[in-house]
Amino acid sequence: MVTREVTVMNRAGVHTRPASMIVRAAAKFRAEFLIRKDEYEINGKSIIGVMTLAAEQGARLTLVFEGEDENEAVGAISRLFESGFGEEL
Amino acid sequence: MSLVDTTTERVAEGIGVAPGIAIGPAYLYARAAFEVEERRIASEDMEGELARFEKAVSRSERDLRKIAAVAREKLGESSADIFVAQALMLRDTAFHEAVVEHIRRDRMSADYATHVVLGRHRQLLEAGESEYLRERANDMLDLQDRVVRHLRRGKILSAIDTESIVVAESLTAADIVLFSQRAILGTALDYGGATSHVSIMARALGLPAIVGMHGVTEQVVSGDMLVLDGLTGRVVIDPTEDTLAFYRDRRERYRQLQEEQKKIVSLPAQTLDGRKVRLAANLEFMEELELVEEYGAEGVGLFRTEVLFLMRKRVSLSEEEQFKAYRRIVESVSPHRTTFRLLDFGGDKMLPLGHREHNPFLGWRGVRVLLDKPDMLHPQLRAIVRASRFGPLRILLPMVTELDEVYAFKDILSALYEEFEKKNVEYDPDIPVGIMVEVPSVAIKAGRFAREVDFFSIGTNDLTQYTLAVDRGNDLVADKYQELDPAILQLIRQIVEEAHACSIEVSVCGELAARAVATPILIGLGIDEMSASPIYLPEVKRVLRSIRMEEARSLAAQALQARDAHEVTSLLEVWLREHDCDVASMLEA
Numbered sequence: 001m002v003t004r005e006v007t008v009m010n011r012a013g014v015h016t017r018p019a020s021m022i023v024r025a026a027a028k029f030r031a032e033f034l035i036r037k038d039e040y041e042i043n044g045k046s047i048i049g050v051m052t053l054a055a056e057q058g059a060r061l062t063l064v065f066e067g068e069d070e071n072e073a074v075g076a077i078s079r080l081f082e083s084g085f086g087e088e089l
Numbered sequence: 090m091s092l093v094d095t096t097t098e099r100v101a102e103g104i105g106v107a108p109g110i111a112i113g114p115a116y117l118y119a120r121a122a123f124e125v126e127e128r129r130i131a132s133e134d135m136e137g138e139l140a141r142f143e144k145a146v147s148r149s150e151r152d153l154r155k156i157a158a159v160a161r162e163k164l165g166e167s168s169a170d171i172f173v174a175q176a177l178m179l180r181d182t183a184f185h186e187a188v189v190e191h192i193r194r195d196r197m198s199a200d201y202a203t204h205v206v207l208g209r210h211r212q213l214l215e216a217g218e219s220e221y222l223r224e225r226a227n228d229m230l231d232l233q234d235r236v237v238r239h240l241r242r243g244k245i246l247s248a249i250d251t252e253s254i255v256v257a258e259s260l261t262a263a264d265i266v267l268f269s270q271r272a273i274l275g276t277a278l279d280y281g282g283a284t285s286h287v288s289i290m291a292r293a294l295g296l297p298a299i300v301g302m303h304g305v306t307e308q309v310v311s312g313d314m315l316v317l318d319g320l321t322g323r324v325v326i327d328p329t330e331d332t333l334a335f336y337r338d339r340r341e342r343y344r345q346l347q348e349e350q351k352k353i354v355s356l357p358a359q360t361l362d363g364r365k366v367r368l369a370a371n372l373e374f375m376e377e378l379e380l381v382e383e384y385g386a387e388g389v390g391l392f393r394t395e396v397l398f399l400m401r402k403r404v405s406l407s408e409e410e411q412f413k414a415y416r417r418i419v420e421s422v423s424p425h426r427t428t429f430r431l432l433d434f435g436g437d438k439m440l441p442l443g444h445r446e447h448n449p450f451l452g453w454r455g456v457r458v459l460l461d462k463p464d465m466l467h468p469q470l471r472a473i474v475r476a477s478r479f480g481p482l483r484i485l486l487p488m489v490t491e492l493d494e495v496y497a498f499k500d501i502l503s504a505l506y507e508e509f510e511k512k513n514v515e516y517d518p519d520i521p522v523g524i525m526v527e528v529p530s531v532a533i534k535a536g537r538f539a540r541e542v543d544f545f546s547i548g549t550n551d552l553t554q555y556t557l558a559v560d561r562g563n564d565l566v567a568d569k570y571q572e573l574d575p576a577i578l579q580l581i582r583q584i585v586e587e588a589h590a591c592s593i594e595v596s597v598c599g600e601l602a603a604r605a606v607a608t609p610i611l612i613g614l615g616i617d618e619m620s621a622s623p624i625y626l627p628e629v630k631r632v633l634r635s636i637r638m639e640e641a642r643s644l645a646a647q648a649l650q651a652r653d654a655h656e657v658t659s660l661l662e663v664w665l666r667e668h669d670c671d672v673a674s675m676l677e678a
Contacts, residue, residue, distance in 0.1 A: 015225050020174035047174060048183040051225060052213040088407045 001066045002074045010084035013056040018085040023047045025076050031067025033077070044077070098328045101305050103277065105322035106288035108624065108673065109297030110340040111275030112333065115326075116253035117311040118260075125204040125237060129196045138192050142199040145239035146179050152235060153179075175232050183210070200240050207233040231261065254317050256309045265290045275317045277305050277324050289374050292624055299324060320673055346673055350627030354385035358630050360612065362637045367618040368626045369428075371598060375414065378421045380623040385630070388425030390620020391485070391546065391598040392418060394469065395432050411472035416479050423480030428546070428596075428620075429473050430525065432465060433487035434458050450554070455488020455525070460497055467501075474505060477517035485546055489524040489531060495541050498522070527551035527599075532580040535587035545588050546620075549599025553577055571654030572601045578610065578649055578657070585615040596620055605672040606661050608632040613645030628672055635670045 008014055014022070026033045026045045033044035035053060037060075042049035044063070055061055061081075065073045130138050153176040161169035178184055184206055191202035207229045214226040255268060255276040265287055268276070273296060281287055281300030291298035297319035309315065309326055316325040316336045320343070325332055358368045369390030370381050375397075381389060397414055398406055406414075419427050435454020446452040459466040473484060486498055502522065509516050526532055527548030535545070553572045554561055561570035571577075581597075588595045596618035601607050603621035605628040611619060612633060619629060644664060648657045662675055 016174045016228050017170045020170060020177055023177060043183070046181050046183045047177045048181045048210050048229075052210050054214055054216070088410070 001064065002070045003065075004063045004074050004078050006061050006063060006078050006081040008055050008057055008059045008061065009081065009089055010087040011057050011089060012087060013059070014050060014053060014085075016051060018080070018087070019047050019050040021080055021085055022050050022077060025080060026073065029065075029067070029069045029073035029076070031065040031070040031073045033073065034064040036062040036064065098332055099308065099326040101277075101302055101308055101324045101326065103299040103302035103305070103322050103324070104282065105298075105319045106281075106300050107291040107296055107298040108319045108343075109275065109295070110319065110336060110343055111254050111297045111315075111317040112336055112340065113274045113315065114253050115256050115309045115311055115313045115315045117306060117309060118255050118257040118264075125200045128198040128201050130192075130198050132196065135192065135196070138199050139189065141240060142188060142192065142203075145199065145236050146185065148239040149232070149235045150176050150179050152239075171228060175228055175235075178229070178232055179236075200237050203233060203236050203240070254315045256306055256315075258306055260287045265294070265296075268296075275299075275319065277302055277309075277315075277317055279303060279306055289377065292622065293374075293377055293380060343673065346628070346671075350631060353627050353630050353634070354383070356385075356630070356634065358385075358387065358633055360633060360636055360638050360641070362639075364612070364638050366612060366616065366633055367596075368630055368633075369425075369596070369618055369620040370623040370626070371620050372418075372623075375417065377623070378418065381422055381425075384623035384626045386425075386623050386626055389418070389422050389427040390596050390618055392427055392429045393433065394429055395434055398432065406468070408468035408472045411469055412475050415472055415476035415482075419476050419480030419482050426481035426483060428483040428485050428523070430485040430487055430546075431456070431459055431473075432469060433525075435488070450551075450560070456486045456494050456498065457488065457490075459486075460494060467505075470502065470505060474502075474509065474516045474520065475514065477520050478515045482517075483521040483523060483544065486522070486524045488527060488551075489538075490528050492534075492537060492541060495524065495538070499541075523593075525551075525598075526584055527555070529556050529580065532584050535584045536590070539587045539591035539593055542593065544594045544596065545584060546596040546598050547581060547584060547616075549577065549581075549597060549601035552580065552599070556580065572599070572604075573607060573610070573648070573654040573657040573661075575649055575651050575653070575657065578614065578645070581611075581616075582614050582645070582649065589615060594618060603629070604674065605629045605632045606658065606665065606674055609636050609641045609644045609661060609664065610648050610657070612636065612638070613641035613643070613648075632665065632670055632672065635668055640664075 010018065023045055035042055035044045035050065037053050037055060040053065042053055044050060053061070063074060063077055067073070153172045157169045157172035157176070187206045188199065188202045191197040191205060192199060197205065211226045211229045214229070252272040252274055254274050257276070258279040259281060260276065260278060275297035276291060278287065278298070278300045279302055288298060288300055297317055299317060299319060299322050302324070305324065313326055314328060316328050316332065318324070318336070325336070328336070357365070359365045367387050368385070369388045370384070370386035371391040371393070372378065372381070372389050373393045373396035397411070415429065433455050435449055435452060435458055453461070473482065476482065486495070489495060499522065506516070506518060521543035523542050523544035523546055524531070524538060525548045526535065526545050529552070531538060532552065539545070549572050553559070553570060553574070556576055557569060557571065557574060559566050559570045561567050585595050594617040595615070597611055597616050598620040602611065602619040603625035605625070608619070608629050609632065621629065644660065647660055651657045651660065665672060665675065
């Protein structure tokens with residue numbers, strides 16, 4: 001299992017478009033993927049789950065991966081957060 | 090229905106936003122129709138209910154893929170993403186499995202289960218602090234509507250296969266894209282304005298449309314016979330035979346005018362004696378770009394950039410996002426030029442800045458905002474200057490009132506050029522910079538401004554409201570809003586004289602430019618370019634091509650001496666009739 005802390009960088013937060021980017025990227029990996037925010041935990045492969053995190057700019061999230069390709073997965077998903085999903089920061 | 094009802098017709102009015110006349114049965118397309126009841130099913134119906142749900146999901150998915158494809162082509166990748174995301178939600182276990190579970194375990198109807206599951210997620214989003222995220226709840230509501238609509242397919246979608254007029258509270262962009270592929274004659278909506286997205290789409294699709302009808306959905310039921318007149322903004326419900334005959338004739342005459350105008354698109358825009366006047370397009374949306382060529386516009390005389398921002402409900406778009414959009418625009422319009430008006434917020438176009446003013450039209454708007462907010466101005470300016478190497482463009486400053494604003498802007502632009510020189514960024518160093526003339530003081534001091542800028546663009550809407558002290562959004566005084574008032578014409582004359590003395594061009598980009606009835610006067614006053622929503626250009630060109638400069642000048646001279654706008658209008662209508670040059674606005678009953 002690997003975990004990684006990330007911060008939501010883009011101004012608009014994890015709205016529909018970033019959520020769909022996360023889910024589509026996560027689907028390429030076999031590892032199970034959870035996202036934690038405060039006391040709340042959701043399946044990172046579920047777009048509805050990711051959206052209902054309501055993660056705004058500045059929110060801190062924990063990504064949790066478990067599976068054979070967990071290291072590749074954590075790299076790919078955290079890069080999306082770092083790049084602000086290609087949106088305005 | 091009693092016999093009495095069949096002989097009484099009712100009239101409802103709104104804002105006609107896309108011209109044309111539609112006659113046909115109403116189809117009431119209402120969100121309220123999808124109110125979902127709590128309904129349980131018998132256990133022997135469970136398998137059927139699951140199959141019904143699967144079918145609705147597949148159909149919704151097919152819709153969304155199709156809408157995404159159209160949106161990608163017309164609006165770009167990031168607009169399409171919303172629809173792709175909705176399609177992903179359909180197969181998401183948090184939706185799909187949860188609905189199936191409710192059907193199996195709790196014997197909920199598929200409609201109710203869909204409502205319960207998406208409602209739960211929606212509440213989570215609506216509870217958030219961020220407005221951006223709260224708006225995402227709308228995506229779930231859209232999705233719910235779509236699935237429920239498909240679940241009730243037999244009852245709802247079949248009705249729209251016959252030619253009908255869609256009556257609704259409001260429509261989304263997705264709705265109108267889909268409707269345009271069906272037998273829709275026109276649409277009448279409770280909400281919306283001339284510049285709302287659905288109005289623009291209706292014009293682009295050539296669908297007669299009326300918005301802002303306040304309660305039309307309460308006056309009409311599906312199947313009512315309707316006449317919809319997009320020219321006057323009038324809907325007649327249950328028309329009498331006489332009314333029907335009148336509108337059939339009017340529809341035919343309108344069609345003939347349209348046919349004539351199609352022929353005119355490829356002809357040059359010039360007077361009988363050869364004076365060329367540039368007819369350009371006012372645009373706001375990327376999907377309107379194809380209209381430039383279709384209606385024979387020579388370039389874009391006014392691109393209202395703020396709409397790109399409002400569509401995304403964002404305070405700012407990155408320089409990169411803007412650059413891509415501007416580049417696409419100039420490439421598409423080239424070899425003709427595009428005039429970009431810098432962000433014009435304030436007045437009636439308030440940004441979500443949480444900012445309120447008592448009198449926004451006299452407040453913080455246009456260039457005043459831009460100069461105070463470098464984080465808004467700079468990315469836009471950089472993006473436009475970078476786009477300048479891909480096609481000819483001009484920069485237009487909104488709502489200028491002082492010379493110092495022009496100087497301040499030019500300093501910023503020179504600094505940018507210097508920076509780009511150093512960094513070897515390619516750009517056109519001769520981008521013309523002009524100002525909107527929409528405030529009486531600027532019109533009066535036009536001579537001073539003409540020495541400092543490369544062109545003028547007269548915004549007749551604001552110039553009229555500031556000069557005549559009339560808020561045209563105020564029903565109590567709206568009839569006093571008259572763009573053809575001799576006072577306005579006097580200001581236009583002065584602006585043109587001062588501009589031509591300094592050898593700079595003058596455009597008119599307000600609604601007056603779209604009114605073919607006013608064309609003779611604008612030409613007579615010496616206007617070099619008229620820019621209007623593309624659909625109005627063929628008619629303007631037809632008038633332009635049937636007049637000599639000498640006649641136009643004499644009409645303008647008479648108009649300047651007229652007592653009021655009504656006298657000016659009748660002067661023009663008489664001339665147009667005598668010259669066998671009726672325009673659509675004169676078709677009015």
